[in-house]
Amino acid sequence: MATPIERDTGPRQALNWRLLGLLNLYRILVPAVLLGLYSLSGQRALPVSSPRVFFGATVLYLAFGTASVFAVRRRLATAYVQVILQATVDIGALLLILFACGGVASGLGALFLVPVGGLAFLLPPRSALFLAASAALAILLLTIWQQLSGTADLSAYATAGVLGAVLFTIAAAASFVEGRMRESEALVRQKDLDLANLAELSQYIVQHLRESLLVVDAQDRIRLINESAANILGDAGAVPDALLGEVSPRLLFSLSTWRHREREDGTPASFVAADGARLIQPHFAPLAGQSAGPTLIFLEDTSLMAERVQQSKLAALGRLSASIAHEIRNPVGAMSHAGQLLAESPAIGPDERRLTTIIQTNAERVSTIINNVLQLSRREATRPERLLLGEWLADFLVEFAETMQISEQTLRVAAETGDDEEDVEVRFDPSHLRQVVWNLCDNALKYGADGIDIRLGRLLPNNRPFLEVVDRGPGIDTQAIDRIFEPFFTGRKGGTGLGLFIARELAQLNRAVLLYEARAGGGSIFRIVFADPQRWEE
Numbered sequence: 114m115a116t117p118i119e120r121d122t123g124p125r126q127a128l129n130w131r132l133l134g135l136l137n138l139y140r141i142l143v144p145a146v147l148l149g150l151y152s153l154s155g156q157r158a159l160p161v162s163s164p165r166v167f168f169g170a171t172v173l174y175l176a177f178g179t180a181s182v183f184a185v186r187r188r189l190a191t192a193y194v195q196v197i198l199q200a201t202v203d204i205g206a207l208l209l210i211l212f213a214c215g216g217v218a219s220g221l222g223a224l225f226l227v228p229v230g231g232l233a234f235l236l237p238p239r240s241a242l243f244l245a246a247s248a249a250l251a252i253l254l255l256t257i258w259q260q261l262s263g264t265a266d267l268s269a270y271a272t273a274g275v276l277g278a279v280l281f282t283i284a285a286a287a288s289f290v291e292g293r294m295r296e297s298e299a300l301v302r303q304k305d306l307d308l309a310n311l312a313e314l315s316q317y318i319v320q321h322l323r324e325s326l327l328v329v330d331a332q333d334r335i336r337l338i339n340e341s342a343a344n345i346l347g348d349a350g351a352v353p354d355a356l357l358g359e360v361s362p363r364l365l366f367s368l369s370t371w372r373h374r375e376r377e378d379g380t381p382a383s384f385v386a387a388d389g390a391r392l393i394q395p396h397f398a399p400l401a402g403q404s405a406g407p408t409l410i411f412l413e414d415t416s417l418m419a420e421r422v423q424q425s426k427l428a429a430l431g432r433l434s435a436s437i438a439h440e441i442r443n444p445v446g447a448m449s450h451a452g453q454l455l456a457e458s459p460a461i462g463p464d465e466r467r468l469t470t471i472i473q474t475n476a477e478r479v480s481t482i483i484n485n486v487l488q489l490s491r492r493e494a495t496r497p498e499r500l501l502l503g504e505w506l507a508d509f510l511v512e513f514a515e516t517m518q519i520s521e522q523t524l525r526v527a528a529e530t531g532d533d534e535e536d537v538e539v540r541f542d543p544s545h546l547r548q549v550v551w552n553l554c555d556n557a558l559k560y561g562a563d564g565i566d567i568r569l570g571r572l573l574p575n576n577r578p579f580l581e582v583v584d585r586g587p588g589i590d591t592q593a594i595d596r597i598f599e600p601f602f603t604g605r606k607g608g609t610g611l612g613l614f615i616a617r618e619l620a621q622l623n624r625a626v627l628l629y630e631a632r633a634g635g636g637s638i639f640r641i642v643f644a645d646p647q648r649w650e651e
Contacts, residue, residue, distance in 0.1 A: 129629070132234065132235060133192065133195060133196070133235070134182065134185050138178075139227055140178025141178040143167075144172070144210075145189075146493065147167075147171050161215075162213060165209065167213035167214065168211035169209070169211060171206075173206055199232060203228040204247060207225055208252070211252070211255065212255055216264070216269055217252060217255075217269050218268075223271075225248050225280060228281065229244060229245055229248050229284055230284065230286075233283065233287040233291075233509065234285040241291075244284060245285075249280050253277065256269045258372070305550070309496075324413065325339065325342035325344075325414070326338075326341075326409065327339070328408070328410070329408050333365060334354060334357070335353055335354065335356075335360065336532075337354055338352065345391070345393055347389055347429070361384075361387075364384065364406075366382075367395050368410070371397045381396070382594075383595065393415065394412075394413045394415050395410055396412075434554055441479070445476050445479050446480070448476055449473060449477070456469040456470070496542050497540045497623060498540065498541070498542070499539075499540050500540070501536070502538065502539050503526075503536070506580070507526075509551075510524050510567075516556075519558070523564040524567060527566065528570050537578050541623045541625065542619075542622070545623055548619060549627070552615070553616065553639045556584075557582050557584035557586075557637070560586040560587070561585055561637075564585075565583065566581075567580070567582055567583070577643060580643075581639065583639075584632075584637055588631055588632065589629070594629065594631075598613040598636070626642045627639065
């Protein structure tokens with residue numbers, strides 16, 4: 114069975130070896146001082162009754178101390194073996210020096226205190242007391258032998274007894290301190306283990322949270338990030354100690370804006386995830402009580418919450434649609450029919466005819482709103498089909514150009530991948546896809562300039578198919594970006610505010626995502642990110 118000193122590891126083991134090294138310095142210093150005193154002052158400073166034994170013992174002790182320094186540094190033997198060897202040599206060499214100098218009456222018995230106390234600190238309690246007992250017994254035997262030989266009187270026994278008691282006291286005290294230190298170290302190790310376990314548990318929880326979070330210090334350097342947040346940022350370099358600006362410039366801009374309170378409403382701007390398929394809303398919380406210090410960042414995927422909000426709105430619209438159908442549709446139809454009959458009368462003049470035109474135009478607008486609301490309330494099941502996006506888009510653009518009476522050069526198609534457009538396959542309800550893309554192209558035609566760019570391909574991070582409708586118009590005001598997909602919100606006079614709302618709803622019905630992104634240089638990008646048809650369960 115291993116002794117406690119052999120079981121020590123880490124800081125405790127380093128302390129053991131350091132103490133052994135200090136004791137070796139004592140073994141070098143003591144014989145050197147004794148030899149120096151005897152050489153310089155002779156019998157006046159150090160009475161030596163047996164010079165041969167004195168010189169032999171001190172030289173041997175000095176040589177052992179020097180050799181032991183080398184043995185401790187090179188770890189030539191275990192600490193326990195070296196403790197036993199040093200204790201044996203200490204008792205033997207110091208006993209010979211004590212004998213050569215006349216016994217305990219010379220006062221050199223105090224030389225036993227340091228090695229006995231130091232080595233007792235390294236030994237178990239029983240071994241420490243045994244070491245003290247061995248040293249005290251050796252001193253007592255030496256005193257008895259000297260008294261019998263006539264070189265010491267009876268008073269030497271008292272001195273030997275006191276010295277033995279002191280050795281026992283020092284050994285017991287050293288052993289007690291060592292025991293308490295060992296208990297404290299065991300407690301510290303247990304606390305360290307508990308802290309390590311807690312840290313590991315916390316790290317595991319953080320890494321496997323559904324919520325995406327990261328911690329950024331005052332220098333905008335990432336200190337902590339979990340897998341979900343790294344997936345949203347989409348950068349292999351999104352690791353601790355990376356600069357946030359290199360990983361996600363948009364998130365750094367939102368953080369800087371939040372720190373300086375530049376936005377009036379205090380809400381950080383949202384941004385599109387690296388995969389291009391999710392809209393992310395960041396939330397910031399200061400960790401040091403001030404925004405300029407370390408910051409905890411939550412990245413919220415708004416798609417799930419938006420879906421719940423839309424479901425609530427649709428439920429309200431569904432309840433409203435029944436009353437709309439009965440209370441509004443019939444009166445509007447009657448007014449529209451009356452306006453048509455009035456317009457056909459030959460008795461009305463130009464001013465009256467202009468008024469009938471206004472009646473018919475607004476009646477048609479109200480009827481369109483009613484039809485859109487009813488369509489949303491029904492939420493008919495989709496009938497998805499596998500479509501080659503390039504082939505479908507070619508047919509759609511021909512129909513769109515003929516219906517809107519625009520030239521085909523106004524619509525420009527480009528593929529974002531090395532594959533041909535026809536190779537991009539999606540799964541979507543054809544009627545829904547036509548309605549979504551028609552709405553996006555119609556908006557781009559109304560608000561944009563210099564034609565419409567249509568891009569299709571696959572997103573690199575996740576290989577999901579996408580289709581983008583891009584215009585070069587004035588773009589959407591920053592304050593309105595978060596509301597463009599809300600029902601009845603419109604930035605154009607005369608609009609119903611349901612076009613983009615219906616487009617996003619139809620996209621969600623087909624497991625796709627409709628996102629908005631500002632175009633660099635002005636304009637808008639509306640991106641449809643389709644579900645991967647290879648992963649869509651039948």
